[in-house]
Amino acid sequence: MKMSPKTNKRTCIKEIILENFMSYEYARIPFKPGLNLISGPNGAGKSSILLALSLALGQSHTERSRKLSDLIRRGEEMARVSVVFDNSSREGRRPIPDSDSDAYVLSRYLKDDGNYWHEANYETVTKEEVKRILSQLSINPDNMLIVMHQGMIDVFGAIDSQERLKTVEEAVGLSEYRERILKARENLSHKLSEEESINTMLEEAQNTLEHWEEEYERYQRKQRLKKEKKRFEREYAWAKWWRQKEKVNRLESKIDTKKEDLKEINQDLERTEEKEEQSKTDLEELEYELENLHRDLIHHEKNETEATAKLDILEELKELDQDVLKELTENTEELEENIEKAEQKTEETQSSLVDKKQKRNKSREKYTDHRVRKAVLSFRRELLEEEISDLEKDLRKNKEELKELETEAEEKGSKVQTDRNSRDILEDIRVTNAKLSNLEDVSADAEKMYKDHKELLEELEEKAEKAEENRKKALEELEIRRERWRSEIQQLLKKVRKTYRTILERVNGVGDVRLINPQDIDEAGLELTVGFRGAEPQTLDAYTQSGGERSTSIMCFLLALQQHIKSPVRGLDEFELHMDPRNRQMMMRELLDLMEESDSQYLVITPGRLVEIEEVPNVIAVQNTAGSSEVRVAT
Numbered sequence: 001m002k003m004s005p006k007t008n009k010r011t012c013i014k015e016i017i018l019e020n021f022m023s024y025e026y027a028r029i030p031f032k033p034g035l036n037l038i039s040g041p042n043g044a045g046k047s048s049i050l051l052a053l054s055l056a057l058g059q060s061h062t063e064r065s066r067k068l069s070d071l072i073r074r075g076e077e078m079a080r081v082s083v084v085f086d087n088s089s090r091e092g093r094r095p096i097p098d099s100d101s102d103a104y105v106l107s108r109y110l111k112d113d114g115n116y117w118h119e120a121n122y123e124t125v126t127k128e129e130v131k132r133i134l135s136q137l138s139i140n141p142d143n144m145l146i147v148m149h150q151g152m153i154d155v156f157g158a159i160d161s162q163e164r165l166k167t168v169e170e171a172v173g174l175s176e177y178r179e180r181i182l183k184a185r186e187n188l189s190h191k192l193s194e195e196e197s198i199n200t201m202l203e204e205a206q207n208t209l210e211h212w213e214e215e216y217e218r219y220q221r222k223q224r225l226k227k228e229k230k231r232f233e234r235e236y237a238w239a240k241w242w243r244q245k246e247k248v249n250r251l252e253s254k255i256d257t258k259k260e261d262l263k264e265i266n267q268d269l270e271r272t273e274e275k276e277e278q279s280k281t282d283l284e285e286l287e288y289e290l291e292n293l294h295r296d297l298i299h300h301e302k303n304e305t306e307a308t309a310k311l312d313i314l315e316e317l318k319e320l321d322q323d324v325l326k327e328l329t330e331n332t333e334e335l336e337e338n339i340e341k342a343e344q345k346t347e348e349t350q351s352s353l354v355d356k357k358q359k360r361n362k363s364r365e366k367y368t369d370h371r372v373r374k375a376v377l378s379f380r381r382e383l384l385e386e387e388i389s390d391l392e393k394d395l396r397k398n399k400e401e402l403k404e405l406e407t408e409a410e411e412k413g414s415k416v417q418t419d420r421n422s423r424d425i426l427e428d429i430r431v432t433n434a435k436l437s438n439l440e441d442v443s444a445d446a447e448k449m450y451k452d453h454k455e456l457l458e459e460l461e462e463k464a465e466k467a468e469e470n471r472k473k474a475l476e477e478l479e480i481r482r483e484r485w486r487s488e489i490q491q492l493l494k495k496v497r498k499t500y501r502t503i504l505e506r507v508n509g510v511g512d513v514r515l516i517n518p519q520d521i522d523e524a525g526l527e528l529t530v531g532f533r534g535a536e537p538q539t540l541d542a543y544t545q546s547g548g549e550r551s552t553s554i555m556c557f558l559l560a561l562q563q564h565i566k567s568p569v570r571g572l573d574e575f576e577l578h579m580d581p582r583n584r585q586m587m588m589r590e591l592l593d594l595m596e597e598s599d600s601q602y603l604v605i606t607p608g609r610l611v612e613i614e615e616v617p618n619v620i621a622v623q624n625t626a627g628s629s630e631v632r633v634a635t
Helices: 046-056 061-065 127-136 152-158 161-172 175-318 323-412 422-437 446-506 547-562 581-597
Strands: 013-021 024-030 035-039 078-086 103-111 116-120 123-125 509-516 525-532 569-573 601-606 618-625 628-634
Touching: 013 046, 024 046, 024 618, 024 628, 035 046, 046 078, 046 103, 046 569, 046 601, 103 127, 116 127, 123 127, 152 547, 161 175, 161 446, 161 525, 161 547, 175 323, 175 422, 175 446, 446 509, 446 547, 446 581, 509 547, 525 547, 547 581
Parallel strands: 035 601, 035 618, 569 601
Antiparallel strands: 013 024, 013 078, 078 103, 103 116, 116 123, 509 525, 618 628
């Protein structure tokens, strides 16, 4: 971590101009690089010069200590204080790069109505703009080590070690390290807060997710039960269809069987009718033959009778006429022969007649049998056709019902094969409905809520991991900055300590500069210890050392610190207060020696005349005549 430079080159104050300010009506006070000593009696207006400087630079503590309108010269309505900085270019760069002029003027106007404003190079600017300009020069008028008003040496000695360390850090340009630590700590606090907030949200999200996970499981059970119910309903619908299908198949099979029976009956009936017809024909033929035989028999019997009668006549004639006897005998023989033939034919005819009658009777029996069988078959056929008609009617009805069941079943889903009993399936549906009734309160948004909260949890887990990583980085960054701050402070104090001890030795003192509580930047402080005339070093405070010892010790520390202060301009009012003449002369000598190694400008106010000091480059004498302060430059 490198500190960026805040200034392009060193500058100095060329002059301070006072107009209607305090006891000054008008004064131009020139200054030179190095040490500028402002001297004069008490009440002459020396401190007003340093107050005017801090006021022009926008120092804030003066505004809190008194009203600005009280600083206007009595009887005047407005006052103005101006500070003219050297802004000449060196190596092509100016201390205030925004301006092309060699002199840069900062002014402050005060009015008795309480209004005041700032000007930079005669243009009105804000106080923040003044701070920005001064920051380019590394000048902070609010730091007592830059502008130390009257009595501030005692203040510096009395402030707590923490405030003293902050003041030194700001003066030497190390406050940025503290600011970076504070920013890193603020960042860490933010990261911790963010992590805590995310972890809180994560915990809440986990609890919420657990609830919705349970609801989602119930929702899934409900969906499974619904699917199961739908499957059972589908199975039940198709089970009824299959049962009806079996019924239709049985009817169709039964009808087919009946039709086969009917076909056989029809075939049998046809055969019977044929036999009946044949029997009838045979019977008719036999009847005809019997009639013929009857006629033949009658004919033969008639012939036999006629022949017998003729024979009887011939027998009678034989007795009548012998002449005719011979002829009659011949005729008798013929008649007897005819009678014999007739008898033979009669016998034959009678025999044939008996035979034919027997055949007729048999044929009649067959005919009767055939007629009876025909009647029976016809009756059976009639019954069978009626039964088939009823079955076909029943079949059509069952087919219609089958079609309706198929339509209903198709609405439940595609066809499924099942051998289960419908009652068993209905029992499963009943049990499923009972289970579903226990899940009626399950939200329809359970799945969406679960997935949304799961996604939220995953996002928060990622954020928590990132927050933890950021917190570790912030903590690591904080530790790095703390270590860098401690290192820079320790390096500074190591150098200051050496010079501080050296200067203390010259005034017969010993002491140390210590960083206390270095692990905690809030409690860390700068502690000075000092002991004079062989005494053990004690912590510098308002109760242990005398006023002169405190002033001498603090001045030794300030001199040791000077070469590290970034501001090119320092103001110091009556540093020698409470010092004995020897230490006063010694401190001034140390200040002059410091000038040889420093390119800074010092404005030092002292109430008395310095003896044995001839190297002061610029001495400004201040005196008050008739209520008006005047200045003159003395060599």
